[in-house]
Amino acid sequence: xxxxxxxxxxxxxxxxxxxxxxxxxxxxxxxxxxxxxxxxxxxxxxxxxxxxxxxxxxxxxxxxxxxxxxxxxxxxxxxxxxxxxxxxxxxxxxxxxxxxxxxxxxxxxxxxxxxxxxxxxxxxxxxxxxxxxxxxxxxxxxxxxxxxxxxxxxxxxxxxxxxxxxxxxxxxxxxxxxxxxxxxxxxxxxxxxxxxxxxxxxxxxxxxxxxxxxxxxxxxxxxxxxxxxxxxxxxx
Amino acid sequence: xxxxxxxxxxxxxxxxxxxxxxxxxxxxxxxxxxxxxxxxxxxxxxxxxxxxxxxxxxxxxxxxxxxxxxxxxxxxxxxxxxxxxxxxxxxxxxxxxxxxxxxxxxxxxxxxxxxxxxxxxxxxxxxxxxxxxxxxxxxxxxxxxxxxxxxxxxxxxxxxxxxxxxxxxxxxxxxxxxxxxxxxxxxxxxxxxxxxxxxxxx
Amino acid sequence: xxxxxxxxxxxxxxxxxxxxxxxxxxxxxxxxxxxxxxxxxxxxxxxxxxxxxxxxxxxxxxxxxxxxxxxxxxxxxxxxxxxxxxxxxxxxxxxxxxxxxxxxxxxxxxxxxxxxxxxxxxxxxxxxxxxxxxxxxxxxxxxxxxxxxxxxxxxxxxxxxxxxxxxxxxxxxxxxxxxxxxxxxxxxxxxxxxxxxxxxxxxxxxxxxxxxxxxxxxxxxxxxxxxxxxxxxxxxxxxxxxxxxxxxxxxxxxxxxxxxxxxxxxxxxxxxxxxxxxxxxxxxxxxxxxxxxxxxxxxxxxxxxxxxxxxxxxxxxxxxxxxxxxxxxxxxxxxxxxxxxxxxxxxxxxxxxxxxxxxxxxxxxxxxxxxxxxxxxxxxxxxxxxxxxxxxxxxxxxxxxxxxxxxxxxxxxxxxxxxxxxxxxxxxxxxxxxxxxxxxxxxxxxxxxxxxxxxxxxxxxxxxxxxxxxxxxx
Numbered sequence: 001x002x003x004x005x006x007x008x009x010x011x012x013x014x015x016x017x018x019x020x021x022x023x024x025x026x027x028x029x030x031x032x033x034x035x036x037x038x039x040x041x042x043x044x045x046x047x048x049x050x051x052x053x054x055x056x057x058x059x060x061x062x063x064x065x066x067x068x069x070x071x072x073x074x075x076x077x078x079x080x081x082x083x084x085x086x087x088x089x090x091x092x093x094x095x096x097x098x099x100x101x102x103x104x105x106x107x108x109x110x111x112x113x114x115x116x117x118x119x120x121x122x123x124x125x126x127x128x129x130x131x132x133x134x135x136x137x138x139x140x141x142x143x144x145x146x147x148x149x150x151x152x153x154x155x156x157x158x159x160x161x162x163x164x165x166x167x168x169x170x171x172x173x174x175x176x177x178x179x180x181x182x183x184x185x186x187x188x189x190x191x192x193x194x195x196x197x198x199x200x201x202x203x204x205x206x207x208x209x210x211x212x213x214x215x216x217x218x219x220x221x222x223x224x225x226x227x228x229x230x231x232x233x234x235x236x
Numbered sequence: 237x238x239x240x241x242x243x244x245x246x247x248x249x250x251x252x253x254x255x256x257x258x259x260x261x262x263x264x265x266x267x268x269x270x271x272x273x274x275x276x277x278x279x280x281x282x283x284x285x286x287x288x289x290x291x292x293x294x295x296x297x298x299x300x301x302x303x304x305x306x307x308x309x310x311x312x313x314x315x316x317x318x319x320x321x322x323x324x325x326x327x328x329x330x331x332x333x334x335x336x337x338x339x340x341x342x343x344x345x346x347x348x349x350x351x352x353x354x355x356x357x358x359x360x361x362x363x364x365x366x367x368x369x370x371x372x373x374x375x376x377x378x379x380x381x382x383x384x385x386x387x388x389x390x391x392x393x394x395x396x397x398x399x400x401x402x403x404x405x406x407x408x409x410x411x412x413x414x415x416x417x418x419x420x421x422x423x424x425x426x427x428x429x430x431x432x433x434x435x436x437x438x
Numbered sequence: 439x440x441x442x443x444x445x446x447x448x449x450x451x452x453x454x455x456x457x458x459x460x461x462x463x464x465x466x467x468x469x470x471x472x473x474x475x476x477x478x479x480x481x482x483x484x485x486x487x488x489x490x491x492x493x494x495x496x497x498x499x500x501x502x503x504x505x506x507x508x509x510x511x512x513x514x515x516x517x518x519x520x521x522x523x524x525x526x527x528x529x530x531x532x533x534x535x536x537x538x539x540x541x542x543x544x545x546x547x548x549x550x551x552x553x554x555x556x557x558x559x560x561x562x563x564x565x566x567x568x569x570x571x572x573x574x575x576x577x578x579x580x581x582x583x584x585x586x587x588x589x590x591x592x593x594x595x596x597x598x599x600x601x602x603x604x605x606x607x608x609x610x611x612x613x614x615x616x617x618x619x620x621x622x623x624x625x626x627x628x629x630x631x632x633x634x635x636x637x638x639x640x641x642x643x644x645x646x647x648x649x650x651x652x653x654x655x656x657x658x659x660x661x662x663x664x665x666x667x668x669x670x671x672x673x674x675x676x677x678x679x680x681x682x683x684x685x686x687x688x689x690x691x692x693x694x695x696x697x698x699x700x701x702x703x704x705x706x707x708x709x710x711x712x713x714x715x716x717x718x719x720x721x722x723x724x725x726x727x728x729x730x731x732x733x734x735x736x737x738x739x740x741x742x743x744x745x746x747x748x749x750x751x752x753x754x755x756x757x758x759x760x761x762x763x764x765x766x767x768x769x770x771x772x773x774x775x776x777x778x779x780x781x782x783x784x785x786x787x788x789x790x791x792x793x794x795x796x797x798x799x800x801x802x803x804x805x806x807x808x809x810x811x812x813x814x815x816x817x818x819x820x821x822x823x824x825x826x827x828x829x830x831x832x833x834x835x836x837x838x839x840x841x842x843x844x845x846x847x848x849x850x851x852x853x854x855x856x857x858x859x860x861x862x863x864x865x866x867x868x869x870x871x872x873x874x875x876x877x878x879x880x881x882x883x884x885x886x887x888x889x890x891x892x893x894x895x896x897x898x899x900x901x902x903x904x905x906x907x908x909x910x911x912x
Binding site: 099100104132134185208213214 | 486
């Protein structure tokens with residue numbers, strides 16, 4: 001396995017060939033914010049939060065393979081500005097009311113806002129009308145809180161193998177859907193395994209019966225399942 | 237040193253931020269020594285005065301009176317703090333925006349749910365007309381500092397006021413404030429990212 | 439020609455409101471109206487939300503009594519799940535509700551009305567507030583602040599936050615009380631009792647000092663509505679809903695929250711966002727009733743704890759078996775604080791507070807539910823219908839302050855007629871109009887599901903409705 005040497009934020013690091021910039025940076029203890037990324041799922045570069053400057057070009061670190069002598073910057077003013085903008089735009093796109101959300105306190109969008117210093121929105125909220133689907137006996141879906149990261153789509157397809165979730169519609173009408181856009185409770189492919197709820201970064205997918213700030217995304221269980229499936233390693 | 241001229245204003249919110257202000261508890265007694273509360277729902281002045289040093293504005297801009305008020309507040313205040321989530325983002329007060337204008341919301345409350353079905357209170361100089369869209373404060377006037385939270389905690393409000401009193405620049409985000417959260421003073425970083433998730437005191 | 443006077447904003451109350459006075463040519467008072475100027479529209483935007491989010495969502499109606507909304511909303515949820523919640527959960531809910539009544543009543547007495555009562559209705563308006571009180575009488579202010587803190591801490595120990603704890607849920611509660619919290623609360627009981635007893639001594643003196651206010655601040659017969667325990671004791675969380683008339687005769691009583699709504703109508707007035715509930719069988723004119731501390735003390739036989747029982751006897755010696763002066767709301771509030779502290783003290787010894795089973799689990803078993811609880815200001819109703827999955831179809835909220843709306847307007851008129859004697863209206867008289875409102879401790883955040891502050895603007899209105907003159911209260 002070839003080793004690549006590159007510079008990240010002025011620090012020389014070595015990475016294995018085939019690794020992404022995000023993986024290499026994390027191994028070197030350099031933290032890059034992400035939202036759509038989830039270890040063990042195929043990267044899609046949907047959210048653009050992990051953009052870095054590689055040899056002066058803006059590239060998503062989750063999809064960019066390391067290269068020899070690459071010069072990578074992860075924390076420039078321009079990147080910080082873009083990341084902040086992205087988070088504000090995500091908030092403005094749907095109806096995120098943190099104070100009364102089931103994921104309040106366990107939400108990656110909320111934590112990102114805090115981490116990036118977003119204390120208000122410079123963009124006008126779009127305030128689209130969104131549905132809530134409680135037809136599934138165990139879980140609920142609230143499009144008001146969806147950031148279209150597609151983690152649910154990928155985890156259901158790649159880990160559970162059911163491919164119940166997909167994406168339909170364009171622009172402001174873009175929605176995650178179950179089967180052929182039936183109510184979730186009527187989706188015959190759904191195994192009710194709950195991996196999509198574990199993977200969701202916000203309060204869009206939640207345990208039915210969750211009250212405000214009560215929904216916990218059980219990431220540890222999900223990672224154990226992914227590890228078991230991908231690496232044939234079982235944590236007991 | 238002259239006493240700080242402090243004001244608090246309440247637009248469209250639930251008063252929870254003002255209650256959190258009172259949760260500064262005995263510090264209120266010290267505050268009475270160092271600051272003069274020149275305008276607030278808690279005191280009896282009826283007109284927003286001139287020459288206010290710092291004002292905490294709770295609530296979103298929901299009706300024409302709020303609009304008039306917030307412009308006057310901006311003109312007469314040196315530091316305007318957007319106080320709590322309704323002021324900062326619109327929060328719960330702005331949920332009605334999704335329903336497309338004020339009318340459907342009014343009809344539900346006053347026509348469909350009343351008996352005898354009376355009709356909607358008529359806007360006048362007494363009952364102000366609702367805005368079709370609820371706005372956060374910074375959509376109408378310039379805001380100097382944002383203090384998010386639903387509500388921000390008493391200790392957090394105290395931290396902000398103490399910075400104003402000492403003339404320090406106010407950067408509150410270093411205190412891990414978050415929308416919907418319950419900001420805490422520095423030194424509690426070991427707690428989970430947002431303290432709004434219920435914690436037992438064991 | 440007539441004159442209209444508007445007081446704008448009415449201050450030191452929880453909400454945005456105005457008062458208008460309509461004067462005749464000879465400067466006598468033709469009419470007085472109390473207007474609430476805020477509206478936020480909860481009833482509409484809750485539609486389509488999951489039932490389980492309703493306690494947290496409706497708590498945002500009011501920052502003063504979010505716990506009341508948690509209780510009523512969770513109880514409506516209990517009804518829709520059709521569960522009986524675990525006994526420990528009920529006790530814990532009671533504990534939080536008691537803590538809330540203490541903090542809210544302390545706020546009303548010390549922070550909001552205290553400046554009138556202790557500094558005087560005619561004292562300097564610039565200092566007639568809690569900060570002025572802190573400088574004039576530091577220890578009384580400190581006692582009041584600490585008493586409110588005592589209640590707020592109970593809420594925080596249980597729910598993790600002092601304001602908007604998301605702790606009550608359909609089926610029960612989320613957390614028990616830790617032993618360390620229990621100890622902390624216990625240690626503060628005796629100080630809290632001492633504070634409220636001093637305040638009771640104060641209010642008894644004030645009855646002597648303000649006889650004219652006692653007889654003019656909304657002193658008239660009405661009906662009274664509220665919860666009472668099965669055995670007739672004072673009740674704040676559950677029990678029977680009872681309506682009595684001005685001489686104490688029971689007009690209606692029910693233990694079914696759903697039935698209780700049949701007893702009430704709600705009317706709308708054209709110049710206020712505050713709706714006016716009335717007792718439906720007697721119609722809008724004769725159906726005026728009062729809720730809250732005054733009503734609860736009129737409805738019950740006893741408080742149910744030793745110190746408060748003794749105070750109730752004395753209270754009735756001063757005001758009668760059925761007390762009709764709204765000024766007595768202040769006094770009733772203090773008796774209730776004492777009862778709450780005693781009940782908190784008794785509850786703390788209950789081993790159930792450590793229980794682990796705190797939540798009954800169930801799906802949607804009914805598509806309609808009503809939750810009733812006693813908020814500090816009076817009876818609160820949450821009425822929901824849901825679809826088969828638990829999405830809210832409709833919400834109606836009947837709020838304590840709204841139920842006092844007719845009585846508050848009547849009190850306005852009585853105060854205005856008693857105190858306005860000629861063309862010159864001193865500031866102290868205008869303040870009495872506000873103080874009359876403050877006696878009811880209205881929570882307008884709640885009542886309009888909105889919020890704001892009260893302006894007073896006196897406007898003079900001619901018989902044809904045109905505005906002839908205005909005095910802005912500045």
